[in-house]
Structure formats: C-alpha cells, structure tokens
Amino acid sequence: AQSVSQHNHHVILSEAASLELGCNYSYGGTVNLFWYVQYPGQHLQLLLKYFSGDPLVKGIKGFEAEFIKSKFSFNLRKPSVQWSDTAEYFCAVNAGNNQGGKLIFGQGTELSVKP
Amino acid sequence: DAGITQSPRHKVTETGTPVTLRCHQTENHRYMYWYRQDPGHGLRLIHYSYGVKDTDKGEVSDGYSVSRSKTEDFLLTLESATSSQTSVYFCAIRGRETSGGISTDTQYFGPGTRLTVL
Numbered sequence: 001a002q003s004v005s006q007h008n009h010h011v012i013l014s015e016a017a018s019l020e021l022g023c024n025y026s027y028g029g030t031v032n033l034f035w036y037v038q039y040p041g042q043h044l045q046l047l048l049k050y051f052s053g054d055p056l057v058k059g060i061k062g063f064e065a066e067f068i069k070s071k072f073s074f075n076l077r078k079p080s081v082q083w084s085d086t087a088e089y090f091c092a093v094n095a096g097n098n099q100g101g102k103l104i105f106g107q108g109t110e111l112s113v114k115p
Numbered sequence: 116d117a118g119i120t121q122s123p124r125h126k127v128t129e130t131g132t133p134v135t136l137r138c139h140q141t142e143n144h145r146y147m148y149w150y151r152q153d154p155g156h157g158l159r160l161i162h163y164s165y166g167v168k169d170t171d172k173g174e175v176s177d178g179y180s181v182s183r184s185k186t187e188d189f190l191l192t193l194e195s196a197t198s199s200q201t202s203v204y205f206c207a208i209r210g211r212e213t214s215g216g217i218s219t220d221t222q223y224f225g226p227g228t229r230l231t232v233l
Binding site for chain 2: 004006009032034036042043044045046049051052065090092094100102103105106107108
C-alpha cells in the first residue's frame with residue numbers, strides 16, 4: 001500500500017532559523033506531490049505542488065521543496081522562518097495511477113517558531 | 116477558498132445517534148472528498164465522489180455513508196455515531212488549473228467540522 005512518512009512530528013525553531021521538513025513516500029511510479037499548511041484553528045491551505053519539470057518547486061510565503069526521485073523524497077525548506085510560520089505541515093502524494101485523484105497524507109509535522 | 120462551505124462547523128452528539136455533515140461548493144467541481152483528521156494520522160480519506168450519484172470508498176469508510184444528489188452538495192452520514200468517530204471532518208474539491216499548456220489537479224479544502232461524540 002502507498003504510504004507517506006514525515007519524520008519529524010514536532011519541530012521547534014527560533015525566528016530566522018532555517019527549516020527543513022522531511023517527507024518520503026512509497027510508490028515507484030509517477031507521483032504528484034503536495035505540501036499543505038494548517039494554521040491553528042484553520043483549514044488546510046496549499047503551499048506548493050510538484051507535477052513535473054524542475055524538481056525544485058517554489059511556493060507561497062518563501063517556501064520551496066525539492067523532489068528527489070531516487071530518494072522518494074519531497075522535503076520542504078525555508079531559509080528563514082518567522083513566528084507566523086507556526087502551524088502544522090502536511091505532505092501528500094497522489095500516485096499517477098490513482099483512480100479518483102485520492103491523496104495519501106503524512107502524519108503531519110507541527111512547527112513551533114519562538115519569537 | 117474554492118467556494119467550499121461546511122455545515123455545521125461544530126457538533127456535539129451522543130453515541131448511537133445519526134449525524135449528517137454537509138459540504139457545499141459553488142464552482143461546479145466534479146470531484147469531492149471527505150477526510151477525517153486525527154492527531155498522529157494526518158488526514159485519511161473516508162469517501163469521495165466523481166459525479167452526481169457516483170461515489171466510492173476511501174481507506175476509512177466503515178461506519179460512514181455518503182450521498183451526492185446534486186453537483187454542489189456532498190453529504191457525509193454517520194448512521195450511528197460512536198466515540199471513535201470524534202474527529203475533525205474536512206471536505207475537499209478537486210480543481211484543475213492550466214498553466215503553460217500543462218493541466219494539474221489540486222485538492223482544496225473547506226473549513227472543517229469538529230464533531231464530538233459523547
């Protein structure tokens with residue numbers, strides 16, 4: 001069965017620190033990859049997505065992610081976090097042969113940024 | 116926010132009672148989804164719909180049923196609620212965007228319904 005693993009459950013950083021959140025998936029074919037963010041008390045919002053082309057994807061709010069096919073990874077990065085980045089981050093995968101476009105989500109990583 | 120609303124936003128109910136959650140969209144999307152969100156599990160798909168009267172199960176469908184009698188509404192029903200169904204429920208639609216001649220499908224989420232089963 002397809003699965004998505006996010007290695008860090010809770011990350012605590014100080015403002016201006018660099019961020020990297022790991023995401024690995026278990027499907028060997030064509031995949032579409034997503035990162036969503038959920039601010040406290042809110043719904044999920046799309047940060048960025050990868051479908052094809054340049055494996056380095058830039059999203060909103062200064063976030064970027066790199067797709068490394070050989071490592072089955074899609075890690076999220078930000079060079080300098082802000083207190084307002086405090087949220088939960090979800091990686092999600094849609095396998096290419098997936099009927100219905102179903103998403104498989106990772107467990108989520110809670111990011112706390114100290115001012 | 117892709118024109119998605121969910122109702123109710125909060126509900127407290129008792130074990131054994133039926134509960135129906137509603138998802139409403141205004142942009143005529145064909146695909147709609149119901150997920151539940153639980154700590155440590157991320158989001159898990161309950162059911163999805165690929166058109167009026169066309170639905171299919173997700174990975175955690177036991178104890179849930181859905182109906183879609185018109186494009187804009189996707190209903191999730193708990194026939195007899197149990198405490199294990201206490202969760203936050205999110206509806207999503209699948210939107211298609213085209214850029215540079217390439218079309219991509221992306222799910223966008225509603226505001227969620229917090230359900231507590233006592």
